[in-house]
Amino acid sequence: LPKGSNGKILRVDLGKETIDKVEPGEVFYRRYMGGRCLSLYYLLNGLSPKADPLSPENILIFATSIMTGVPVPGTSRYNVAAKSPLTSGYGEAQAGGFWGAELKFAGYDAVIIQGRAKRPAYLWIHDGEAEIKDASQIWGKVTGEAEDIIRTDHGDHLIRVAQIGPGGENKVRYACILNECKHANGRTGMGAVMGSKNLKAIAVRGHKKLETAYPERVKAIAKLFLDSYMDNPSNKGLQLYGTSELVKTLDEWGELPTRNFQTGIFRGAEKISGETMSKTILTNREGCYSCPVRCKRIVQAQVPYEVDPRYGGPEYETCAAFGSDCGVDDLIAISKANELCNKYGLDTISTGAAIAFAMECYEKDILSEEDMDGLEVKFGNSDAMLNMIEKIAHRTGIGNTLAEGTRIAAARIGKGSEKYAMHAKGQELPMHDPRAKFGLGLAYAISPFGGDHIQAEHDIDFDFQAPEIYLEQAKILGISERLDRTDSSLKKVRMFYYLQNQFSFMDSLCGCLFAFAPVRTIKMSWLTDLLSAITGWEIGLWELMKLGERGTTMSRIFNVREGFTSKDDKIPERFFKPIRTGPLKGARLKKKDLVQAVRSYYRMIGWNAKTGIPTREKLYELDIEWATQYLKSTY
Numbered sequence: 001l002p003k004g005s006n007g008k009i010l011r012v013d014l015g016k017e018t019i020d021k022v023e024p025g026e027v028f029y030r031r032y033m034g035g036r037c038l039s040l041y042y043l044l045n046g047l048s049p050k051a052d053p054l055s056p057e058n059i060l061i062f063a064t065s066i067m068t069g070v071p072v073p074g075t076s077r078y079n080v081a082a083k084s085p086l087t088s089g090y091g092e093a094q095a096g097g098f099w100g101a102e103l104k105f106a107g108y109d110a111v112i113i114q115g116r117a118k119r120p121a122y123l124w125i126h127d128g129e130a131e132i133k134d135a136s137q138i139w140g141k142v143t144g145e146a147e148d149i150i151r152t153d154h155g156d157h158l159i160r161v162a163q164i165g166p167g168g169e170n171k172v173r174y175a176c177i178l179n180e181c182k183h184a185n186g187r188t189g190m191g192a193v194m195g196s197k198n199l200k201a202i203a204v205r206g207h208k209k210l211e212t213a214y215p216e217r218v219k220a221i222a223k224l225f226l227d228s229y230m231d232n233p234s235n236k237g238l239q240l241y242g243t244s245e246l247v248k249t250l251d252e253w254g255e256l257p258t259r260n261f262q263t264g265i266f267r268g269a270e271k272i273s274g275e276t277m278s279k280t281i282l283t284n285r286e287g288c289y290s291c292p293v294r295c296k297r298i299v300q301a302q303v304p305y306e307v308d309p310r311y312g313g314p315e316y317e318t319c320a321a322f323g324s325d326c327g328v329d330d331l332i333a334i335s336k337a338n339e340l341c342n343k344y345g346l347d348t349i350s351t352g353a354a355i356a357f358a359m360e361c362y363e364k365d366i367l368s369e370e371d372m373d374g375l376e377v378k379f380g381n382s383d384a385m386l387n388m389i390e391k392i393a394h395r396t397g398i399g400n401t402l403a404e405g406t407r408i409a410a411a412r413i414g415k416g417s418e419k420y421a422m423h424a425k426g427q428e429l430p431m432h433d434p435r436a437k438f439g440l441g442l443a444y445a446i447s448p449f450g451g452d453h454i455q456a457e458h459d460i461d462f463d464f465q466a467p468e469i470y471l472e473q474a475k476i477l478g479i480s481e482r483l484d485r486t487d488s489s490l491k492k493v494r495m496f497y498y499l500q501n502q503f504s505f506m507d508s509l510c511g512c513l514f515a516f517a518p519v520r521t522i523k524m525s526w527l528t529d530l531l532s533a534i535t536g537w538e539i540g541l542w543e544l545m546k547l548g549e550r551g552t553t554m555s556r557i558f559n560v561r562e563g564f565t566s567k568d569d570k571i572p573e574r575f576f577k578p579i580r581t582g583p584l585k586g587a588r589l590k591k592k593d594l595v596q597a598v599r600s601y602y603r604m605i606g607w608n609a610k611t612g613i614p615t616r617e618k619l620y621e622l623d624i625e626w627a628t629q630y631l632k633s634t635y
């Protein structure tokens with residue numbers, strides 16, 4: 001077995017109240033390595049196609065990787081996967097924080113959860129032991145209260161708790177899972193799946209020391225990180241202002257999603273920026289396990305809204321989703337929205353986007369004040385926005401419709417509202433406008449989760465204005481020339497394809513993109529060195545790129561089984577219309593360019609050029625020939 005891993009996966013059936021251990025062996029660990037690939041292996045082989053994602057049949061998997069928990073920056077993350085109630089396809093979300101490392105210290109690499117508990121339950125995993133515990137005392141509680149009760153009951157304030165809030169209990173389709181009340185497995189509704197299983201939390205505590213094959217080499221890479229961290233120009237801003245340093249930049253470039261993506265400039269951008277946050281409500285910075293970057297924000301405020309620092313501070317996506325996209329220029333209101341989402345366990349991107357959708361419906365007279373339970377849900381109304389979060393979390397009034405996600409909500413509301421539902425494959429779009437970056441449009445179209453901005457590094461990082469170091473660090477991936485951000489040629493498709501392979505293998509390795517190349521500090525050659533030093537295997541970049549492709553292709557197989565076709569690889573019509581104002585006035589995507597790029601992408605990755613279904617040969621090439629059985633009818 002590789003060093004650095006436990007070789008053990010916990011399998012829990014909540015309905016049958018059984019717990020057992022799976023020990024899949026070295027070949028399995030080498031082929032799948034953790035996170036995305038590990039989860040997809042168990043989902044494809046354990047879950048019947050067309051299962052209701054909110055039924056006991058769905059399988060929920062928490063997975064770390066072969067590098068989670070080693071004392072090197074960026075190794076804190078873990079992946080949660082299941083069939084998504086938001087998209088009805090493959091769902092997954094990653095979080096940093098401390099939970100992933102703690103699970104490894106408790107003796108397990110992953111937890112597979114099946115069935116539904118008869119009554120509210122939580123899982124207690126500690127030093128190799130696992131128990132299903134009664135959660136009636138914490139069901140209905142917000143995350144902070146539930147975490148306090150679990151820690152007090154066990155008399156240990158270092159227990160790490162991954163949990164849902166009332167949003168997940170009420171099966172809001174974009175409910176999330178949080179650890180430390182602020183690190184979210186945000187997207188694709190994994191919190192709703194957990195709620196449907198009557199599972200409130202997984203609490204973990206362990207004291208095991210992870211053994212690595214060459215500890216001195218591991219230590220040397222951690223030191224390299226510290227020594228060269230400030231050589232990279234992007235790190236200073238991240239440390240000082242967090243991810244919300246992007247607000248001002250994107251506004252200046254004219255691509256800050258504003259009023260439900262109607263435009264790309266926002267008059268209040270300065271007021272909701274990372275810089276303003278640092279000068280006003282920022283009280284501290286925090287990080288994840290073993291990471292000195294500390295890019296997470298802690299904020300506090302009293303008026304006009306009281307904001308509790310326990311729930312962290314808003315990141316870029318949250319600042320834009322509740323700020324510019326809802327037309328709100330009040331940073332304290334945005335911080336309150338962040339607090340509410342973290343208390344109730346709601347994804348901030350989808351929640352903000354759902355409210356922005358409702359605001360546009362109100363603006364266009366599709367929804368009236370009466371439809372909105374007497375609230376004037378217009379762009380810029382922060383009180384109404386905060387009220388809507390409460391309604392969504394508790395599924396009251398119009399909140400019950402918005403809790404279904406914008407795709408279903410628009411279908412229910414009708415009256416042409418569909419064109420204001422900014423989603424891809426049912427998942428709300430994150431806060432990046434593809435009219436400004438073609439590769440991102442391609443990512444939204446072909447992503448297994450639809451609206452997802454971390455399929456690949458964005459075009460701006462390799463355009464003609466990008467810092468030299470990014471391209472330098474990407475050359476090892478086969479990216480050797482800059483391309484304009486709006487370039488839609490085959491060269492752009494190739495760039496995307498290579499970068500997607502890299503991002504995909506990072507999702508199996510559960511690495512943080514703010515710590516690793518091509519844009520950040522840990523170069524790809526250090527990563528392969530690190531993995532070899534941890535495991536004792538000789539790992540190269542070719543093997544990792546294949547791991548990335550394996551993850552992308554396995555998620556495609558999952559979606560094909562669920563009935564997705566190439567017709568689902570699309571983005572909202574709004575992006576084919578010009579941006580109305582600002583520096584990018586007139587910019588739009590051309591549909592035929594996007595369709596062509598999607599087709600070219602299928603060919604490059606080895607899927608059928610017309611249908612987008614992975615070929616039989618491709619599955620053999622990726623060493624997953626067992627998966628041909630799931631596509632039999634299509635060959």
Ligand code: SF4
Nearest residue numbers: 287288291295512514
């Ligand atoms: S860079 Fe930021 S998000 Fe990533 S592991 Fe470090 S502190 Fe966490």
